[in-house]
Amino acid sequence: xxxxxxxxxxxxxxxxxxxxxxxxxxxxxxxxxxxxxxxxxxxxxxxxxxxxxxxxxxxxxxxxxxxxxxxxxxxxxxxxxxxxxxxxxxxxxxxxxxxxxxxxxxxxxxxxxxxxxxxxxxxxxxxxxxxxxxxxxxxxxxxxxxxxxxxxxxxxxxxxxxxxxxxxxxxxxxxxxxxxxxxxxxxxxxxxxxxxxxxxxxxxxxxxxxxxxxxxxxxxxxxxxxxxxxxxxxxxxxxxxxxxxxxxxxxxxxxxxxxxxxxxxxxxxxxxxxxxxxxxxxxxxxxxxxxxxxxxxxxxxxxxxxxxxxxxxxxxxxxxxxxxxxxxxxxxxxxxxxxxxxxxxxxxxxxxxxxxxxxxxxxxxxxxxxxxxxxxxxxxxxxxxxxxxxxxxxxxxxxxxxxxxxxxxxxxxxx
Amino acid sequence: xxxxxxxxxxxxxxxxxxxxxxxxxxxxxxxxxxxxxxxxxxxxxxxxxxxxxxxxxxxxxxxxxxxxxxxxxxxxxxxxxxxxxxxxxxxxxxxxxxxxxxxxxxxxxxxxxxxxxxxxxxxxxxxxxxxxxxxxxxxxxxxxxxxxxxxxxxxxxxxxxxxxxxxxxxxxxxxxxxxxxxxxxxxxxxxxxxxxxxxxxxxxxxxxxxxxxxxxxxxxxxxxxxxxxxxxxxxxxxxxxxxxxxxxxxxxxxxxxxxxxxxxxxxxxxxxxxxxxxxxxxxxxxxxxxxxxxxxxxxxxxxxxxxxxxxxxxxxxxxxxxxxxxxxxxxxxxxxxxxxxxxxxxxxxxxxxxxxxxxxxxxxxxxxxxxxxxxxxxxxxxxxxxxxxxxxxxxxxxxxxxxxxxxxxxxxxxxxxxxxxxxxxxxxxxxxxxxxxxxxxxxxxxxxxxxxxxxxxxxxxxxxxxxxxxxxxxxxxxxxxxxxxxxxxxxxxxxxxxxxxxxxxxxxxxxxxxxxxxxx
Numbered sequence: 001x002x003x004x005x006x007x008x009x010x011x012x013x014x015x016x017x018x019x020x021x022x023x024x025x026x027x028x029x030x031x032x033x034x035x036x037x038x039x040x041x042x043x044x045x046x047x048x049x050x051x052x053x054x055x056x057x058x059x060x061x062x063x064x065x066x067x068x069x070x071x072x073x074x075x076x077x078x079x080x081x082x083x084x085x086x087x088x089x090x091x092x093x094x095x096x097x098x099x100x101x102x103x104x105x106x107x108x109x110x111x112x113x114x115x116x117x118x119x120x121x122x123x124x125x126x127x128x129x130x131x132x133x134x135x136x137x138x139x140x141x142x143x144x145x146x147x148x149x150x151x152x153x154x155x156x157x158x159x160x161x162x163x164x165x166x167x168x169x170x171x172x173x174x175x176x177x178x179x180x181x182x183x184x185x186x187x188x189x190x191x192x193x194x195x196x197x198x199x200x201x202x203x204x205x206x207x208x209x210x211x212x213x214x215x216x217x218x219x220x221x222x223x224x225x226x227x228x229x230x231x232x233x234x235x236x237x238x239x240x241x242x243x244x245x246x247x248x249x250x251x252x253x254x255x256x257x258x259x260x261x262x263x264x265x266x267x268x269x270x271x272x273x274x275x276x277x278x279x280x281x282x283x284x285x286x287x288x289x290x291x292x293x294x295x296x297x298x299x300x301x302x303x304x305x306x307x308x309x310x311x312x313x314x315x316x317x318x319x320x321x322x323x324x325x326x327x328x329x330x331x332x333x334x335x336x337x338x339x340x341x342x343x344x345x346x347x348x349x350x351x352x353x354x355x356x357x358x359x360x361x362x363x364x365x366x367x368x369x370x371x372x373x374x375x376x377x378x379x380x381x382x383x384x385x386x387x388x389x390x391x392x393x394x395x396x397x398x399x400x401x402x403x404x405x406x407x408x409x410x411x412x413x414x415x
Numbered sequence: 416x417x418x419x420x421x422x423x424x425x426x427x428x429x430x431x432x433x434x435x436x437x438x439x440x441x442x443x444x445x446x447x448x449x450x451x452x453x454x455x456x457x458x459x460x461x462x463x464x465x466x467x468x469x470x471x472x473x474x475x476x477x478x479x480x481x482x483x484x485x486x487x488x489x490x491x492x493x494x495x496x497x498x499x500x501x502x503x504x505x506x507x508x509x510x511x512x513x514x515x516x517x518x519x520x521x522x523x524x525x526x527x528x529x530x531x532x533x534x535x536x537x538x539x540x541x542x543x544x545x546x547x548x549x550x551x552x553x554x555x556x557x558x559x560x561x562x563x564x565x566x567x568x569x570x571x572x573x574x575x576x577x578x579x580x581x582x583x584x585x586x587x588x589x590x591x592x593x594x595x596x597x598x599x600x601x602x603x604x605x606x607x608x609x610x611x612x613x614x615x616x617x618x619x620x621x622x623x624x625x626x627x628x629x630x631x632x633x634x635x636x637x638x639x640x641x642x643x644x645x646x647x648x649x650x651x652x653x654x655x656x657x658x659x660x661x662x663x664x665x666x667x668x669x670x671x672x673x674x675x676x677x678x679x680x681x682x683x684x685x686x687x688x689x690x691x692x693x694x695x696x697x698x699x700x701x702x703x704x705x706x707x708x709x710x711x712x713x714x715x716x717x718x719x720x721x722x723x724x725x726x727x728x729x730x731x732x733x734x735x736x737x738x739x740x741x742x743x744x745x746x747x748x749x750x751x752x753x754x755x756x757x758x759x760x761x762x763x764x765x766x767x768x769x770x771x772x773x774x775x776x777x778x779x780x781x782x783x784x785x786x787x788x789x790x791x792x793x794x795x796x797x798x799x800x801x802x803x804x805x806x807x808x809x810x811x812x813x814x815x816x817x818x819x820x821x822x823x824x825x826x827x828x829x830x831x832x833x834x835x836x837x838x839x840x841x842x843x844x845x846x847x848x849x850x851x852x853x854x855x856x857x858x859x860x861x862x863x864x865x866x867x868x869x870x871x872x873x874x875x876x877x878x879x880x881x882x883x884x885x886x887x888x889x890x891x892x893x894x895x896x897x898x899x900x901x902x903x904x905x906x907x908x909x910x911x912x913x914x915x916x917x918x919x920x921x922x923x924x925x926x927x928x929x930x931x932x933x934x935x
Contacts, residue, residue: 267783274774278763283722284754285775286743 029337031390032383033351040376041070044368073366080361081354083107101239106361108245112315114353116141118252119307120331121338121345121352122259123300128340129263130296131276136182136197137304138328139204140175144305146208147174149312149319150216152229163232168251168309175305176298178204183297187290193297201328212319225320235314248310253346255303260342272296304328330356333381352377417480419444419608420465420496420577425474427460434460435471436632442577447599447609449623451616453652453849454819457632458612462579466498467491478577497570498579501586503562507555512537514554515569533572540571544601560591564598578602579610584618585847588707588875589910596622614652614849616645617878628652653851663861666885669698672838672869673719678728680714688714690893692728698837701860701870703884703901705877707913711893712873713755716842719871720752721745732838746775748838751831753824755842755873761827764816768808769797771815772830796833804829805855821852828859839863842873857883877906877913891915 045051045066055062083106091103120137127134148171155163182196213224236247263269274282275292283289307327312319334352338344359373383390420442427435434457442448452458463469465476467485476483478494485491491498505514512534521529521536534550541548546564554562563583570578580599584592599609599622613619619626620640628636628651636651650656673696680689689711696702706712717723719730721742730738732748746752754760762771773782773793781792797811806825808818815823824844831839841860845853860883864870874880880887881901888898889912896912 265788266786267778267788268786270770270777270788274763274766274770277765278759280760281763281774284720284742284752284760286741286746288741288743 028387028390029384031394032380035383035390035393036376036380037074039379040372041074043375044070044073044372069366073362073368073372076362076365076368077355077358079358079365080106081110081358101243105243106357108239108243110350110354110357111249112244112246113357114349115246115249115252115314116307116311116325116327117331117334117349117352117356118249118256118346119310120304120327121334121349122252122256122342123303123307124331124335125338125340125342125345126259126263126272126296126303127300128335129276130272130292130300131279132183132186132293132297132300133194134179134182134197134297134300134304135194135332136178136200136301136328137307137331138325139197139201140178140301140304141308141311141325141328142204142208143178143308144171144175145308145312146211146216146226146319147171147305148309149226149229152233152313152317153227155233156230158232160232160234160236163230164235164247164313167229167233167313168306171309171312172302172305175308176302178305179301180294180298183294186297187293208319216319218318223320226318228318229313233313234317235310237314244315246310246314248314251306251310252349255306256342256346259303263342304331330377333377336381337384416444417477418442419479420610421477421480422461422465423475423477425461425464425471425476427457427464427469427471433632435464435474437474438629438632438634440627440634442608442610444608445603445606446624447603447611447622449619449626450610450612450629451614451619451626451648451652452629453614453851454821454847456629456652458629459581460632461629462498462581462610462612465491465496466579492573492575495574495576496579497573497575497577499563499566499570499581499583501582503566505554505562505565507553509554510550511548511552511554511557511565511568512550514565515550515572519573536572537568540568544571544598544605546598558591559586560588560594563587563591563595567598567602576606577608577610579612581612582614582847583611584613584615588709589877590707590914592618616648616652616850619648620645630654649850652849663883664865666701666864667699667867669867671695672698672733673871674729674731675719676729676731678715678718678730679726680711680718680723681726682714687726688893689718689725692890692893692895694888694895694898696838696869696871698867698869699864700885701864701872701883702898703880703887704871704873704890704895705880705887705909705913706875706890708875710890712842712875712890714893715890716752716755716840716873719745719840720750743775749836750838750840751834751836753827753831753839753841753844755846757820757823757827762815762823765814767812768801768806768815768818768826769793769811771826772797772800772833774830776830776834800829800833804832821848821855824848824852824856828856832859832863836863836868839868839870840873841870843875844872845874845876845879853879877909881906881909889913 048066048069051062051066051069054065083103088100088103091099120141123137123140124134148167151167151170152163155166158166178200182191182193182200185191185196186193212226216226218225218227237243238245238247261269263273271282271287271292274285275287275289275296279289282292311325330352334348335345337351338348355373355377359370362368362372363370418441422438422440425435425438426433436457438457438461440448440450440461450458450461460469464471465485467487467490470486476485478496483490483494485494485496506517509517512530515537516528516530516533521532523529537548537550540546541550544567546568548561548564548568552561554565557565563586567578583595587595596618599611603609603624611619611623620643623640626638626640626643626648627634628638628648630652635654638648675692675694678689678692679687682688692711692715694702704712704715714723718725721737721740721744725738728738729736732745732750735748737745737748758764763774770793773796777783777788777793778785781789782796783789794811800806801808801811804825806818806829807822815826818826839860844860845856848856857879860870860872872880872883884901886898887901887904887909889896889909891913892915
């Protein structure tokens with residue numbers, strides 16, 4: 001009895017956090033993003049030695065140097081993420097398709113980075129909807145990748161029409177298994193999925209480390225790497241080298257739409273959302289919460305697994321030791337930013353993809369470390385999780401009606 | 416001598432609502448003032464203003480004749496005002512002492528907590544006011560009634576002279592209510608003043624010195640228990656004539672719907688909580704299960720609704736054994752359920768009214784074809800039920816948590832009553848509701864019975880059991896002590912049986928009724 005009460009309390013903490021996030025209106029989201037950029041800019045200024053030097057000579061030159069540095073940082077970020085508008089304009093005017101492709105390369109590259117974010121973001125959002133905090137997307141991505149890769153180089157003589165779906169499916173199954181285990185442990189033993197999914201991440205790391213250093217290692221390579229996947233398993237790339245934009249992007253969009261459809265248009269989605277919001281009432285209403293929990297967790301894992309599959313089949317074509325992707329963890333932030341709406345994830349994944357992809361150019365051109373992007377993203381999430389900050393800064397009026405209703409929620413939560 | 420507390424012209428507006436409209440209230444030293452009003456009348460808003468949680472738009476507060484500005488609970492405490500909230504503000508894993516001293520810590524030199532000194536003070540207060548609280552107990556181990564006394568001690572510890580009690584009896588058993596009233600009387604004897612917020616007429620009549628009735632944010636009348644009658648108070652409170660006694664024709668007995676045979680249920684620790692319970696329930700009758708909270712009623716209902724697998728025994732609904740069936744199968748057999756805790760078990764507060772209204776029928780036509788939800792049908796159903804069951808809401812997409820308690824309960828009733836049912840299991844169907852809603856829900860339940868539905872009513876409110884039931888079963892320590900005809904027993908007799916006193920005085924009468932029942 002006591003244990004049960006405790007686990008209820010834990011759920012409440014998460015649900016209160018989630019409630020804060022989902023209560024924030026679109027205004028707050030947009031203002032949070034803007035504020036995130038402002039904070040990032042301030043940080044860039046504070047960490048640039050040139051600024052201090054310029055302030056040493058005169059205040060005015062200090063200000064102008066600060067401005068220049070921030071402008072340079074963000075314009076490089078923009079160019080890196082979307083491409084150079086001038087170049088794009090010129091290329092379109094010239095009508096040369098090779099030039100046009102070249103001009104759009106940064107943007108297409110951003111979409112390549114967006115693709116895994118889409119899958120993992122939808123995966124985490126789906127988990128949240130079912131009341132599950134899937135922190136294990138990282139591990140699910142990894143096992144999805146290695147499993148899809150294995151299917152990609154093992155099965156020979158298949159047509160791409162069969163081989164690609166097969167490899168994607170194998171990746172999804174592996175990710176699904178990685179999600180199923182925490183789900184199963186939760187309903188059977190009460191083990192909290194936050195703990196078990198984190199553990200499963202470590203299992204995934206070291207399992208893959210082992211697999212690529214011995215059983216699945218390409219014997220012809222010096223460093224631990226898997227063999228190349230076969231051509232028939234490549235996800236279709238729309239443009240010639242070096243543009244890597246591939247079919248996975250559209251599969252991810254389709255998955256996002258499918259999950260939206262399941263969640264909001266089907267009886268099964270109704271059950272997932274009900275169980276996520278109030279498992280007790282769902283049980284009273286005759287829903288099988290055990291089944292819903294396990295299935296939602298497995299499905300969440302499967303979608304995260306597809307992220308890994310699409311990376312190996314569409315981008316890297318083999319798995320090497322460069323493992324830690326960070327996609328799984330970023331996806332928690334972007335799912336929250338999207339308020340766990342699968343269609344919202346399309347937008348936030350794009351935002352994160354653009355930031356991540358643009359940051360490389362930013363580092364090269366402006367010399368600003370890539371990590372500033374992480375800080376920027378963290379600020380955005382912080383602002384959204386603590387809307388009071390944004391309300392105070394921008395003097396937004398908090399609706400009193402909401403005040404009343406949230407107090408009722410906290411009362412009922414206490415009960 | 417000026418009154419200890421005076422509110423003058425307090426007005427508070429929320430967008431679209433005038434919660435308090437120029438309220439004037441006086442509290443004299445050493446009296447219990449009852450603030451009576453329906454849910455949503457503005458009682459709690461007023462008290463939150465007094466406690467510094469809301470800022471009034473207009474109006475002034477005087478304490479002992481001096482004007483005070485209360486802008487936070489800290490100001491309120493400093494002015495000697497203390498509040499016991501409806502939902503306790505206690506930390507379960509802390510001891511009584513730790514809870515009481517939280518925010519008002521006694522320290523030894525060097526900043527160390529002085530628990531002993533605080534504990535001594537608590538013992539002393541407990542002695543003075545006969546509260547019977549042990550400072551070393553863990554709060555989570557205390558029954559609700561004692562937890563409430565810990566809240567009272569918290570206020571006394573801070574030297575509060577004015578005590579605000581917000582719906583203090585909502586969570587208590589009848590015995591605990593009586594004990595609370597004794598404590599309140601003790602408190603005023605020793606010079607404290609109390610504002611008692613409630614919507615229960617009986618309590619007001621029993622313990623208040625004066626009564627102020629609030630309706631729609633206004634004070635609509637002041638009276639004393641000596642002058643008032645429950646009927647008069649109810650009329651003032653609701654603004655129209657109210658039937659406190661629900662009219663009910665004798666029932667028209669039909670075939671057996673529910674048979675419970677030697678049912679035993681065990682809890683997590685394998686303690687027997689439902690012990691060898693046997694009864695039959697027919698269509699067209701209401702069987703009331705009376706008993707003090709915690710005597711196995713909750714577990715009995717959980718077993719009957721498929722949420723808990725019985726340890727042994729049989730449950731038969733419409734000739735089908737459902738002892739080990741899922742909740743889904745039981746609802747599909749035509750059983751409806753009004754759960755004890757509507758917010759926890761009956762509703763998804765963060766979902767819309769429309770979705771809550773199909774919570775257990777969403778997989779049926781016309782709401783879906785088994786896979787795809789039919790939004791139009793779901794919305795149409797919601798519009799119809801909102802109209803038919805008079806659910807007061809801005810729209811069907813409104814989230815349920817923004818509805819008042821009575822309207823939340825109407826959502827559950829609308830959902831359960833709108834499908835074809837043969838059996839209704841209603842647990843505490845009117846707990847925490849105002850007079851108007853109680854009247855409504857009672858008449859709906861009787862309506863269902865008259866249609867031939869079998870009703871199992873579980874309630875700790877004896878009045879409710881007496882009013883609605885055709886037969887009454889009393890549960891004590893997991894057993895059904897006796898089943899009697901409702902008209903063959905008095906409230907006092909039931910009270911004794913509920914407390915575990917074997918019915919000797921009327922044994923003969925009860926035996927007779929039982930004999931009659933066996934014949935029928």
